[in-house]
Amino acid sequence: MMKIATFENNILAIVSGTFAATIAAEDIEPQFHALTHFPDRRAKTELADLAERLNQFATHVVELWNEACAPIPEPEIETFACRHVELTRRYWAAEGRCMNWFVTGPARFPVARNEKRMRISDARRADLKAHEAAARKAVRRKAFPHGVEDKPNRSGDPAVLQKIMTRIEATALSIDQMKAANVIIRRMEKDLATEDDMIAAVVANTGLTEEAAARGIKLAPWQSRRGFSTTNSRAELRRLQQRLAVLARMKERGTLSQELETTAGAVEIKENADIARIQLIFPDKPDDTTRRVLKANGFRWSPSQGAWQRHLNEAGRYAAQRVLKTIIDASAA
Numbered sequence: 001m002m003k004i005a006t007f008e009n010n011i012l013a014i015v016s017g018t019f020a021a022t023i024a025a026e027d028i029e030p031q032f033h034a035l036t037h038f039p040d041r042r043a044k045t046e047l048a049d050l051a052e053r054l055n056q057f058a059t060h061v062v063e064l065w066n067e068a069c070a071p072i073p074e075p076e077i078e079t080f081a082c083r084h085v086e087l088t089r090r091y092w093a094a095e096g097r098c099m100n101w102f103v104t105g106p107a108r109f110p111v112a113r114n115e116k117r118m119r120i121s122d123a124r125r126a127d128l129k130a131h132e133a134a135a136r137k138a139v140r141r142k143a144f145p146h147g148v149e150d151k152p153n154r155s156g157d158p159a160v161l162q163k164i165m166t167r168i169e170a171t172a173l174s175i176d177q178m179k180a181a182n183v184i185i186r187r188m189e190k191d192l193a194t195e196d197d198m199i200a201a202v203v204a205n206t207g208l209t210e211e212a213a214a215r216g217i218k219l220a221p222w223q224s225r226r227g228f229s230t231t232n233s234r235a236e237l238r239r240l241q242q243r244l245a246v247l248a249r250m251k252e253r254g255t256l257s258q259e260l261e262t263t264a265g266a267v268e269i270k271e272n273a274d275i276a277r278i279q280l281i282f283p284d285k286p287d288d289t290t291r292r293v294l295k296a297n298g299f300r301w302s303p304s305q306g307a308w309q310r311h312l313n314e315a316g317r318y319a320a321q322r323v324l325k326t327i328i329d330a331s332a333a
Helices: 025-032 039-067 074-096 111-143 160-190 195-206 210-217 231-253 288-296 314-332
Strands: 005-008 011-016 019-024 256-262 265-272 277-281 300-302 307-311
Touching: 005 039, 011 039, 011 074, 019 025, 019 074, 025 039, 025 074, 039 074, 039 111, 074 111, 160 195, 160 210, 160 231, 195 210, 265 314, 277 314, 288 314, 307 314
Parallel strands: none
Antiparallel strands: 005 011, 011 019, 256 265, 265 277, 277 307, 300 307
């Protein structure tokens, strides 16, 4: 387990890259005086939890990059630690404004005001969870930009066509194996063969594993007939074939680009076939209204591309035209 935070002698020490911080339990203890009779324990618990979150994230990043066989990205861990400590301090500040009547006494207790403060505190605690979840998702995408095995193939993967063709071949083979197994099962059922004999015959003649054969032969309590259903597999095969055709056409067309004059200047509409994104490139930063229109139509800012983009498909092309039409109509009004 990688450690970037250590909690010893009631002091939390954090070191990650150029970021370093030291937090003593006695420094944050006053923030919990109105919440518990034991603020010292609460302060220690909060620091221990923060250290655990930081160390777990660092370990997660190391494991991902070891799996990806790449150097450990120290800046990713440093950025997370810096931001997470800041969000945690905000949570502590919000928590420090809350009160517990059991501690302060029930007389003239400000119920409505305390409920509002508690809602704010809950929101700050939710920010911590959201930040950690978003950071884990982001580092996974950076470690495996084109996805991992046994996961959906991403359109931007340079080898996506070959991967889909491989999945098509595997799915087609699976369908043929299940069809052949069904023929054997129906014939042996007429001869009143045992389940073990059926499994042995299916394994020997179709190439299915013994475990897979047993799933189609041994009846579950809710089943009334032996055999394999190919309905879902055939639907998956059709989906893969359709996606292969769409991606092949997109790769064949290549990257297309055109410019359109708007009030925001000459906006470039780029169909980037290499990463399967449709991009809107503005000469300057769009105003607030334009950014709201972009986000409402599914476009997100990509710093690495310097463009607002979304997936390249018919829906993306239509969304791009809708955004530009909205901008032009707003300027005409």
